[in-house]
Amino acid sequence: MNTRQTRIIAVANEKGGVGKTATVVNLGAALSLNKKKVLIVDMDPQHGATSGLGVQVEDGMAHTYDLMTTGEQVPAEDAILNTKWKGLDLIPAHVDLAGAEVELINEPGRENRLKEAFDGVVSEYDIVLLDTPPSLSLLTVNVFAFAREVIIPCQTHPYAYAALEDLFDTIYTIRYL
Ligand SMILES: Nc1ncnc2c1ncn2[C@@H]1O[C@H](COP(=O)(O)OP(=O)(O)O)[C@@H](O)[C@H]1O
Numbered sequence: 176m177n178t179r180q181t182r183i184i185a186v187a188n189e190k191g192g193v194g195k196t197a198t199v200v201n202l203g204a205a206l207s208l209n210k211k212k213v214l215i216v217d218m219d220p221q222h223g224a225t226s227g228l229g230v231q232v233e234d235g236m237a238h239t240y241d242l243m244t245t246g247e248q249v250p251a252e253d254a255i256l257n258t259k260w261k262g263l264d265l266i267p268a269h270v271d272l273a274g275a276e277v278e279l280i281n282e283p284g285r286e287n288r289l290k291e292a293f294d295g296v297v298s299e300y301d302i303v304l305l306d307t308p309p310s311l312s313l314l315t316v317n318v319f320a321f322a323r324e325v326i327i328p329c330q331t332h333p334y335a336y337a338a339l340e341d342l343f344d345t346i347y348t349i350r351y352l
């Protein structure tokens with residue numbers, strides 16, 4: 176039975192270099208040091224969070240592409256790795272993830288692919304943190320369809336804040352789907 180209230184948190188901003196990956200890795204590490212059980216899901220084909228946690232995907236290892244593919248979809252639980260840090264687990268990313276966008280283009284229900292791969296798995300964790308690519312792509316939409324909360328790192332400048340309008344629109348659209 177799920178007695179935990181798992182928080183599923185996306186970290187997103189379509190602008191690159193604003194600190195999304197740094198937030199995911201450092202917040203994940205800090206929470207695990209505070210005895211929380213944390214799962215980081217790297218949904219950026221540039222796999223910065225994966226590298227940041229000292230993981231390199233090798234042949235035969237499952238990664239987030241395998242959760243998204245139209246081929247044989249791997250359940251999330253089969254792609255989870257333990258990291259060097261106790262209580263901090265990872266589903267790593269590989270550059271192949273970029274190809275999932277094209278593969279899914281004509282797939283019905285393509286925005287819920289990630290959510291389906293996770294069916295029930297999150298109950299083991301206190302917090303799931305999802306890193307996203309610097310775009311409002313289908314990968315980011317899949318993250319929003321699965322997440323319950325969003326952290327938006329943002330440069331403290333009025334133009335940077337104004338540029339978030341598309342991001343807010345996307346979040347509201349997905350929220351009411
Ligand atoms: N809070 C912060 N203060 C200073 N530098 C930061 C902070 N967060 C991230 N950085 C630096 O900014 C750069 C981009 O961060 P990153 O997390 O890769 O951004 P994103 O994932 O949004 O592209 C990195 O060099 C990172 O070390």
Ligand SMILES: [Mg+2]
Nearest residue numbers: 195196219223
């Ligand atoms: Mg990043």
